[in-house]
Amino acid sequence: MFDFFFQLHPVIQGLAKGLAVIMVIFPIAGACSMAERKVAAWIQDRPGPNRAIVPWVAWIPFFGKFLQRLGIFHVMADGGKMLFKEDSLPGHVNKFYFILAPIVAMIPALTTVTAVPFGAYFDSAGKVITLGLAPLDIGMLAVFAVSSLGVYSAILAGWASNSKYPFLGSVRASAQLISYELSMTLAVLPVFLWVNAPGLPGTMSFGRVVEFQSQPGFLGGMWFGFMMPLSAFIFLVALFAETNRQPFDTVESESDLVGSFHTEYGAFKWGLFFVAEYSHMIVGSGVFILLFGGGWNPLPWVSLATAVDWLGAILPFAHAPLFVGVLSIAIFLGKTLAMIFLFMWVRWTLPRFRYDQVMKIGWQKMLPLSIANLLFYAIAIAVIQK
Amino acid sequence: MAVITVERKPLTFLERTYLPQIVGGLATTFKHLIAPKKTLEYPEQRPAIPPGYRGVPTLVRDPNGREKCVSCQLCEFVCPPKAIRITPGEISADQTDRVHVEKAPQAFDIDMLRCIYCGLCQEVCPEEAIFLQNQYSMSGYTRAEMVNHKDKLYELGGTLPDQHYKWDQKKTAEDHGNAH
Incomplete structure (x- = not known):
């Protein structure tokens, strides 16, 4: 069905996949700002x-009203405002680095997505194929x-702003x-010690962790x-601190x-910082889910393969790679969004340290x-793996 | 008062980890997350006005539909920000239902940009003709719009129940021959 896609030049394939992922991350980051409110x-x-x-x-009888109450359209209103308002450039800043900073914020935020797999399907031999932009062996x-x-x-923005408080903020950030x-790094090591069991090729990939x-x-x-x-807890706390979320903001x-x-900053440049922060949160939540939350397995002790077998009893197409892929992505996204809800829940519960x-x-x-x-x-x- | 020294107990290990407190806080906020909302969506939902509320000052009619104000101008004198302006007028003799009333306002203006809603006008009024009622929201596009004229004041005020029926009492008194 999708043969034409796999016949394309690898660069074009990569571009298409990258764009598709960005097209998902951007709206989710926007929706997160709404969800936060x-x-x-x-x-x-x-x-x-x-x-x-x-x-x-508004003409849709019930659903339109529901969407309105949910505030979905405020995202568009916010985004539109951010995009079209005057993008002011203060006179006292270092202009080159001032403009560079929000761009530098976006690049790592979106680049990390490449190493994070977000789903899996089984090929005809029953082998697990992970879905991701780049199935890197050095994932983590x-x-x-x-x-x-x-x-x-943050450092660039704080320094280029040529102003006291931004500078202090960037010092604190670093x-x-x-x-x-x-x-954070030390907390993750036990996972990879366990995953790189004797007799297996060494890897840092998320696919193995989920496997x-x-x-x-x-x-x-x-x-x-x-x-x-304890690893999960330390990783989570460090994640809160690194994404600058309450109580570590x-x-x-x-x-x-x-x-x-x-x-x-104002207007779209400020918006970019905002989107970058939420992208960091999304990727961070995704990594947490991959490492400690079972990845795309629906429940503890219920793997994706088992779930698909159960569904196969009801749905005839449950074993189709497309269905399994979509299902795994949905499970993974659902868990990630639940993590993001946790971020917000904590934010509105705890005072700042x-x-x-x-x-x-x-x-x-x-x-x-x-x-x-x-x-x-x-x-x-x-002792265990001896 | 005697000073009571409260012993400050050292924190237990669990308290020092701060984690049970975090979990407790999360439980509290989650309760609020699903609790019914406390706020009103203002223009559609209006708050219930408690009795005795001092809203926009208005002029009221008595249950017979007669205006109660006799333009004595006490409210004009007492008004601290000088928001009230009254032009007194005579009542012509052919108005039989108001034969005992000597005067009525020709014009009665309250400048709502000056009014401080203190309620002194209501307190001072000997005829119980001016009341600060429930209306709390006044807005307009121009200064002129924010001045309530007599018609507007009566429209806002409506009719309130009367306990005295002063003019009816005067009329029966005169009919019985003891007019003062």
């Missing part, structure tokens, strides 16, 4: 934005390497990233979140830093904890 409103006992509507949607390393580059945009990157979480048996079907809860704390590194508290948690609590965690699992895995 809605979740904030609901948690504060308000209905939230629910007025904007496109006339021809690539994500770590590229996602930390995002902090350069300090925070360094502090938590360490414990390990979809084996039969009690230990095989166990998601790594249950097997290594000292970088953007408006009460002491005005608006941090994007104080001097003070900057010194953030540093203290990072260096004095998370880092020793992750080292102890690594030692424990290294010994345990050595």
Whole structure:
């Protein structure tokens, strides 16, 4: 059915796939900003934005009203506003780097997606083929390497803004990233120690991690979140810190830093920072789901293959690669969005940590904890996999 | 008052990890997430106005449909921001239902850009003719629009129940021959 696609030049194939993924990530990032406002409103006992509507949607009897109440069209209104308002350039900034910063913010945010697989299907031999832009063998390393580059945009923006508070914000951003990157990396190591069992080719790919979480048996079907809860917890906390989300958003704390590194930005350039932040969140949530949340397996101890077999009893086309692929992507996206809801839920629950508290948690609590965690699992895995 | 020294207990290990507090907080916010909403969607839903509310000042008619104001101008004098302007007028003799009333306002203007909703006009009115009622939302595009004239004031005020029927009492008193 899709043979014509596979006959295209690999570059064109890659471009098409990349564009398709960007076309999904961008609207989700936009919808996230809307979801954030809605979740904030609901948690504060308000209905939230629910007025904007496109006339021809208003004609749909029930569904149109539902969409209006959900605030879907406020996304378009926000985006349109951001796109068409005057893009001012302050006189006191370093113009080249000032314009460069939001672009630098977008590049790593969208590049990390290439290394993250988001689904799988089974070929005729029953072999698992992961769906992703680039099935890299260094998956996790690539994500770590590229996602930390995002902090350069904060540094560039803060420095180019030539203003006190943006500069302080960018200093905080880089300090925070360094502090938590360490414990994040150490927290992930036990997973890859376990996955690179003796007798298997060494790999850092996410596909293998998910494969390990979809084996039969009690230990095989166990998601790594249950097997290594401390790793998952440290990774999650570090993820909150690295995406600058509450309670670790000292970088953007408006009460002491005005608006941090994007104080001097407006209109579309500011919007790019925003989209980059949400893209980071989406990719980060996706990585968390792949590593600790079972990837595209629907439930713990129920792998995708089992689920497809169950569905096969009802649906005749359940084993078709297209159906399995779409199903796995839907499961993965659903889990990722649930993680993003967790981000928002936490944001509207916890107060912001003070900057010194953030540093203290990072260096004095998370880092020793992750080292102890690594030692424990290294010994345990050595004993089990001997 | 005696000073009570409260012993501050050291935090337990669990409290110091801050995690149970986070979980408790998440549970609280989740309750609110699904709880019914507390806010009103204003232009469609209006709040219930409590009794005694001081809204826009209005002029009222008595249950017989007669205007109660006799243009004594007390409200004009008492009005702290000088929002009220009254032009007193005579009542012609051919209005038989108002034969005992000496005066009525020819014009009665309240400048809502000056009004501070203090309610002194209502308090001072000897005829119980001016009331601050439930209307809380006044808006207009021009300054002229924000001045309530007599017609508007009566339209806003409507008719309120009367406890005295002052003019009816005067009329029966005169009919019985003891007019003062």
